[in-house]
Amino acid sequence: MEREAWVVRNFVDILGLSFNEDEITPGRDEPIDVEFRGGEFQIKELMDDGRRRMDEVRVELARVRALKDDEINTLSSFEPDFVSTSKLIERVLPRMEQAIARYGGGQNCDLLYYANYSSVFTTEREATQFRVKIPPTLMMWRSVSVVTGKTASVLHADAKAPLFLRDALGLVYTNRV
Numbered sequence: 001m002e003r004e005a006w007v008v009r010n011f012v013d014i015l016g017l018s019f020n021e022d023e024i025t026p027g028r029d030e031p032i033d034v035e036f037r038g039g040e041f042q043i044k045e046l047m048d049d050g051r052r053r054m055d056e057v058r059v060e061l062a063r064v065r066a067l068k069d070d071e072i073n074t075l076s077s078f079e080p081d082f083v084s085t086s087k088l089i090e091r092v093l094p095r096m097e098q099a100i101a102r103y104g105g106g107q108n109c110d111l112l113y114y115a116n117y118s119s120v121f122t123t124e125r126e127a128t129q130f131r132v133k134i135p136p137t138l139m140m141w142r143s144v145s146v147v148t149g150k151t152a153s154v155l156h157a158d159a160k161a162p163l164f165l166r167d168a169l170g171l172v173y174t175n176r177v
Contacts, residue, residue, distance in 0.1 A: 001026050004033040004043045007114045007147060012036060014152035014175050015168055031109060038162040039143075041112045044100065046092050082123050085151050085172040086130040088115060096144075097137050110143040110161065128172045150175045 005024050012019055025035050032040040083091070096113055134155050138144045143161040145154045145168075154168040 001033075004041075007043050007045075007112060008034045008036055008039075008041055010149075011112060011145065011147040011152050012164075014147065014150070014173050015164065016173065017164060037164060039110045039165060040108065041110045042100075043112050043114060044096070045114045045116055046095055084123050084130075085128075085146075085148075085153055086132050088148070089130075089132045089146060089153065089155065092146075093132075093134065093138075096146075097135060100137070100141075108160075109141060110145070110165065111138070111141045113144075113146045115146055115148045129170055130172055131170065 005026075008024055009021075012024075019036070023036055027033050027035055027040065031042045033043045034041045092113070092115060100111060130153065132155060134144065139156050139158075141156070143154060143157040143165045145152065145165065147153075152168075152173045153171065154165050157165045157169045159166075
């Protein structure tokens with residue numbers, strides 16, 4: 001629950017909403033993970049193929065612990081992939097569909113994807129508009145949104161979605177930090 005609440009907290013914070021912590025609550029019924037101001041969020045995490053959460057931390061920690069005092073510690077190379085949020089969304093749309101295939105439709109639920117990629121970073125520095133065509137299987141949900149560490153976007157919001165999601169539709173919001 002804490003990880004899922006963190007995703008929603010990050011999402012609404014990047015959208016620029018002021019809120020109290022007690023507004024983010026556990027979902028009452030499956031498939032709802034977290035509730036916020038009428039939003040009933042099912043959280044799905046998108047990660048690199050073959051990557052498991054925290055694996056790179058465990059591997060690096062084991063490597064550092066195995067070093068002898070006289071060994072030189074070198075950092076591994078890191079080559080980030082900078083893309084626009086709309087390009088990231090286009091890239092992950094098939095994975096988004098796969099991630100919800102077992103749930104069928106979610107007409108009364110708000111789907112929130114957390115894009116947790118180890119070396120992909122979005123390029124937006126300020127709020128921008130975007131257009132991306134989402135497949136009908138995702139439009140079956142009340143709303144569909146994506147949050148990264150620094151950006152948040154609402155890709156789809158029907159008339160039953162909470163107003164704060166409908167107002168954010170089609171914009172990329174960025175964390176000002």
